[in-house]
Amino acid sequence: MSNQKAARMERIAPFYVMDLLAKAKELEARGRSIIHMEVGEPDFITPQQVVEAGKQALDNGHTGYTAATGIPELRIAISNHYLNRYGITVDPGRIIVTPGSSGALQLVLGVLINPGHEVLMTDPGYPCNKNFVEFFSGVPVALPVGPDTNYQLSAAMVEDNWNDSTRAVMVASPSNPTGTLLGRAEMKGIYETVKSRGGSLIVDEIYQGLVYDDTSFTALEFADDLFIINSFSKYFGMTGWRLGWIVAPQAYVDSLDNLAQNIFLSCTSISQYAALQAFDPDCLDTLEERRQAFRQRRDFLLPALKEIGFGISVVPEGAFYLYADSSKLTNDSFSFAYDLLEDQGVAITPGKDFGNNRPEHHVRFAYTNSIDNMAEGVRRIKQFIKK
Amino acid sequence: MSNQKAARMERIAPFYVMDLLAKAKELEARGRSIIHMEVGEPDFITPQQVVEAGKQALDNGHTGYTAATGIPELRIAISNHYLNRYGITVDPGRIIVTPGSSGALQLVLGVLINPGHEVLMTDPGYPCNKNFVEFFSGVPVALPVGPDTNYQLSAAMVEDNWNDSTRAVMVASPSNPTGTLLGRAEMKGIYETVKSRGGSLIVDEIYQGLVYDDTSFTALEFADDLFIINSFSKYFGMTGWRLGWIVAPQAYVDSLDNLAQNIFLSCTSISQYAALQAFDPDCLDTLEERRQAFRQRRDFLLPALKEIGFGISVVPEGAFYLYADSSKLTNDSFSFAYDLLEDQGVAITPGKDFGNNRPEHHVRFAYTNSIDNMAEGVRRIKQFIKK
Numbered sequence: 177m178s179n180q181k182a183a184r185m186e187r188i189a190p191f192y193v194m195d196l197l198a199k200a201k202e203l204e205a206r207g208r209s210i211i212h213m214e215v216g217e218p219d220f221i222t223p224q225q226v227v228e229a230g231k232q233a234l235d236n237g238h239t240g241y242t243a244a245t246g247i248p249e250l251r252i253a254i255s256n257h258y259l260n261r262y263g264i265t266v267d268p269g270r271i272i273v274t275p276g277s278s279g280a281l282q283l284v285l286g287v288l289i290n291p292g293h294e295v296l297m298t299d300p301g302y303p304c305n306k307n308f309v310e311f312f313s314g315v316p317v318a319l320p321v322g323p324d325t326n327y328q329l330s331a332a333m334v335e336d337n338w339n340d341s342t343r344a345v346m347v348a349s350p351s352n353p354t355g356t357l358l359g360r361a362e363m364k365g366i367y368e369t370v371k372s373r374g375g376s377l378i379v380d381e382i383y384q385g386l387v388y389d390d391t392s393f394t395a396l397e398f399a400d401d402l403f404i405i406n407s408f409s410k411y412f413g414m415t416g417w418r419l420g421w422i423v424a425p426q427a428y429v430d431s432l433d434n435l436a437q438n439i440f441l442s443c444t445s446i447s448q449y450a451a452l453q454a455f456d457p458d459c460l461d462t463l464e465e466r467r468q469a470f471r472q473r474r475d476f477l478l479p480a481l482k483e484i485g486f487g488i489s490v491v492p493e494g495a496f497y498l499y500a501d502s503s504k505l506t507n508d509s510f511s512f513a514y515d516l517l518e519d520q521g522v523a524i525t526p527g528k529d530f531g532n533n534r535p536e537h538h539v540r541f542a543y544t545n546s547i548d549n550m551a552e553g554v555r556r557i558k559q560f561i562k563k
Numbered sequence: 564m565s566n567q568k569a570a571r572m573e574r575i576a577p578f579y580v581m582d583l584l585a586k587a588k589e590l591e592a593r594g595r596s597i598i599h600m601e602v603g604e605p606d607f608i609t610p611q612q613v614v615e616a617g618k619q620a621l622d623n624g625h626t627g628y629t630a631a632t633g634i635p636e637l638r639i640a641i642s643n644h645y646l647n648r649y650g651i652t653v654d655p656g657r658i659i660v661t662p663g664s665s666g667a668l669q670l671v672l673g674v675l676i677n678p679g680h681e682v683l684m685t686d687p688g689y690p691c692n693k694n695f696v697e698f699f700s701g702v703p704v705a706l707p708v709g710p711d712t713n714y715q716l717s718a719a720m721v722e723d724n725w726n727d728s729t730r731a732v733m734v735a736s737p738s739n740p741t742g743t744l745l746g747r748a749e750m751k752g753i754y755e756t757v758k759s760r761g762g763s764l765i766v767d768e769i770y771q772g773l774v775y776d777d778t779s780f781t782a783l784e785f786a787d788d789l790f791i792i793n794s795f796s797k798y799f800g801m802t803g804w805r806l807g808w809i810v811a812p813q814a815y816v817d818s819l820d821n822l823a824q825n826i827f828l829s830c831t832s833i834s835q836y837a838a839l840q841a842f843d844p845d846c847l848d849t850l851e852e853r854r855q856a857f858r859q860r861r862d863f864l865l866p867a868l869k870e871i872g873f874g875i876s877v878v879p880e881g882a883f884y885l886y887a888d889s890s891k892l893t894n895d896s897f898s899f900a901y902d903l904l905e906d907q908g909v910a911i912t913p914g915k916d917f918g919n920n921r922p923e924h925h926v927r928f929a930y931t932n933s934i935d936n937m938a939e940g941v942r943r944i945k946q947f948i949k950k
Contacts, residue, residue, distance in 0.1 A: 190821040431568055441663060444834060
């Protein structure tokens with residue numbers, strides 16, 4: 177038995193892009209110029225205010241365990257953020273600070289999912305969602321979505337796929353890899369369907385700050401008996417600090433606290449004290465400038481990719497991704513991505529990382545790079561296609 | 564179904580001491596003097612070298628994701644530590660940096676345990692061990708241990724309790740809450756029994772740096788097909804940085820990496836760069852001084868507690884805990900701890916947090932406080948007992 181791994185490990189796939197990233201770095205180390213459009217990480221560094229607050233936290237000796245649910249000041253600051261930005265009152269007691277949204281997903285699924293429970297989600301979707309369900313020996317049910325529903329689930333799809341084993345539904349708005357949103361009516365429809373079935377809705381809002389048409393909203397607007405996942409990583413530019421949060425229904429707070437005590441003890445103390453500064457008006461001004469920069473990048477990259485033969489039928493309204501149909505250029509997007517890297521030094525993510533819904537016909541572009549660099553990337557892709 | 568929690572939540576208990584700690588803080592806030600001997604966290608702050616390295620990491624812009632298994636420099640530094648301190652060569656590729664030893668336990672049990680798998684451990688023991696097994700819908704089997712085996716498992720106990728569902732054995736040396744060690748021969752005996760049964764041995768060495776008789780060793784000395792859990796929290800004084808590590812059998816490295824990518828993405832970047840400095844000779848000198856201070860504290864507290872009626876039949880050789888038999892003083896250690904706090908302002912942890920093996924007859928003292936404060940604590944306990 178000693179080399180037998182748990183059954184879940186047969187079903188939890190690594191990120192395929194990691195291997196491509198390693199290859200890209202290897203080429204870079206050998207002196208090749210690489211244009212990175214594969215990484216789901218802002219190229220902007222953490223705002224200076226937050227960095228300074230991190231150093232101050234160290235000088236102040238904030239290097240011990242904190243409460244498992246986070247320092248009270250940060251829970252209050254997050255609550256104030258909902259009030260200031262969305263006009264919504266959220267009891268800080270319902271906010272649980274977590275080690276990234278990864279930690280948030282672990283806690284939420286940990287208190288919800290028994291072995292065998294089914295969880296509905298989109299395909300394509302964030303690959304870890306499926307794997308978090310597998311982690312608890314649950315059954316991820318990834319429903320194929322396309323341009324017709326903005327690459328999102330619909331209430332009808334939830335209804336049609338619900339059975340006695342279904343426990344929860346996961347949605348993300350904006351979504352990774354497609355950058356598309358769920359509208360208010362659609363979100364509400366899904367919520368009501370899930371509720372009528374007695375299940376739980378988990379709403380991933382980690383790209384919420386990066387919505388480009390100024391219609392950003394939170395599902396907390398119309399309900400408090402759903403789970404919100406959010407993060408300091410993307411909009412706040414704090415990936416390496418590992419900090420996110422949950423807004424939970426009141427009835428689940430004690431269980432989430434209990435689980436957090438046991439599996440995390442606490443989040444990184446320094447990150448928590450630093451994150452207090454993320455809501456400072458000067459910092460938010462910086463983040464708004466960055467949001468505009470991401471928008472300009474999208475507005476550059478979208479038509480440029482279309483012009484060279486990629487299909488993008490829905491304009492992504494958030495996050496920093498374009499999920500492009502590459503079927504006019506290749507029937508094997510996985511090889512295409514590797515060949516493109518090898519031949520032209522452009523790194524993109526093949527569809528394979530996001531599910532089984534025609535992955536061979538899709539690639540994801542992350543516009544986490546400057547317009548100049550992306551222009552060079554597009555030029556190189558054009559070269560590559562011509563061959 | 565919407566307020567139904569996963570079955571594991573019925574079996575995962577919160578730390579009872581958290582409630583007592585909250586009460587202690589409340590009393591403190593009202594101006595009462597409280598002597599803390601309940602907390603499993605060194606009172607020494609993070610060494611200044613590490614703090615400065617953290618600030619430097621922030622100035623250097625190390626605020627992004629790292630590799631899921633940790634920055635290569637840190638994996639190498641940990642490997643060098645094994646060489647320098649124990650004369651053992653460990654391939655850095657087998658070292659996986661984790662968000663605390665909590666993260667390490669999640670990864671290791673995640674790659675080993677199917678629902679229904681049994682895991683053997685001690686009672687009393689670290690409460691999270693049991694709960695991590697529950698987390699994966701496994702079955703923790705906590706075997707009562709006492710002074711006769713140094714509060715540790717023996718090869719015979721492992722053999723006697725092995726069945727077809729048993730998958731792994733967890734041991735800790737030094738142990739929490741008892742501070743006792745497994746000797747080389749005993750550790751090897753357990754390892755060989757587990758191996759002969761085709762299972763996996765998980766050795767918690769997070770208090771390894773805090774062994775007082777200078778005979779500290781690592782189980783890596785005699786085997787590389789076992790899992791070592793270690794941490795920067797206790798010996799290195801970095802609790803709030805959330806950083807630990809696994810040394811894994813080579814055959815499991817890819818699976819652990821895969822799982823880490825999915826459930827953590829990465830550890831806190833700042834903590835990782837700062838931890839490089841933890842192995843600096845000056846820093847290690849500071850830590851050795853602290854180890855001597857802990858030893859002096861033990862040598863003060865142990866006879867002082869015995870004198871006032873607590874039973875401690877095995878001298879704890881490591882960690883910073885004394886697990887004391889309080890049956891001459893009370894038949895209900897839980898009420899005793901609350902009454903002692905209320906009456907005299909002394910906070911200790913009741914046995915209930917560590918299992919079901921006569922918890923009502925035990926309390927845990929953490930000597931994470933100065934000798935002066937502990938002397939005052941002992942004086943107050945004496946007062947309390949007299950009443």
